[in-house]
Amino acid sequence: MSARLIDGKAAAARVLTEVATQVERLKAQGIEPALAVVLVGDDPASHVYVRNKVRSAGETGIRSLERRLPAETSAEALLAVIAELNADPLVNGILVQLPLPGHIDETRVLQAIDPHKDVDGFHSENVGGLSQGRPVLTPCTPAGCMRLLRDTLGDLSGKHAVVIGRSNIVGKPMAALLLAANCTVSVLHSRSRDAQALSRQADIVVAAIGRPRMIGADWIKPGAVVIDVGINRIEEDGRNRLVGDVDFDAVLPVASAITPVPGGVGPMTIALLMHNTVTAARQQHGQESV
């Protein structure tokens, strides 16, 4: 048996089409959703992601503003930019591209964003709301993984889901979303005992550890659905390659469905950012989220 490929590009295109329809409706009411993207420094991957975010905004009719700042920008200067965007009534969503240069405290910066404009869902107000099941802005990568899982499995109720990795951006919000979908959730990390055996009991495995191809076939129960969040750049056979946290070739014959890297979770992250921007715009105008 060979697993079905979960096509993140196609799923992202569907989300973006939904978003474009919502944007058209808002514009007909005189509301133009706008997203501010803040990029500090020269990280080449961050530049690509920001370019793709601005492009997706344009394609869905969302107005975008870019604030590009040099790597040596002080925390105070960055906070001043965020304060200006918070105060601008025509800006609905703000995101600060991560990682920030080492001299800037990321938490301090993320906490400075108005929670209603926090389209990354990283502010503690939104993190807390997510764990309480309130309708808050939700981190884009985990929200994208949930869409892929629902498209693949339908109702997730009662499934045993294992999340490997406990980062604030992916692992922890992913666990909260799976719990909200009535899964039985285990979060595995570097100190977990018998991680492989626990993972092998799961119906759903979400790998978000940042270690190239760490999850092999012996971590996966036959027929499980595998979501690979890893994006690792490695050099192999003299070529630069992008690989996930899952050993794709080894797991393919064991799983029932699997996301590839590239073309799996990554495109969903950007699509869900556009979705969150429209949600933020609707909420700021007293409308329910869709």
Ligand SMILES: Nc1nc2c(c(=O)[nH]1)N[C@@H](CN(C=O)c1ccc(C(=O)N[C@@H](CCC(=O)O)C(=O)O)cc1)CN2
């Ligand atoms: N403020 C944020 N910073 C970061 C986030 C985030 O959600 N908010 N996530 C990641 C980077 N990221 C978005 O910002 C992101 C990563 C990967 C992709 C993507 O489409 N990947 C492609 C491959 C692209 C490539 O060649 O590198 C894929 O997997 O198919 C989109 C967005 C960290 N920072």
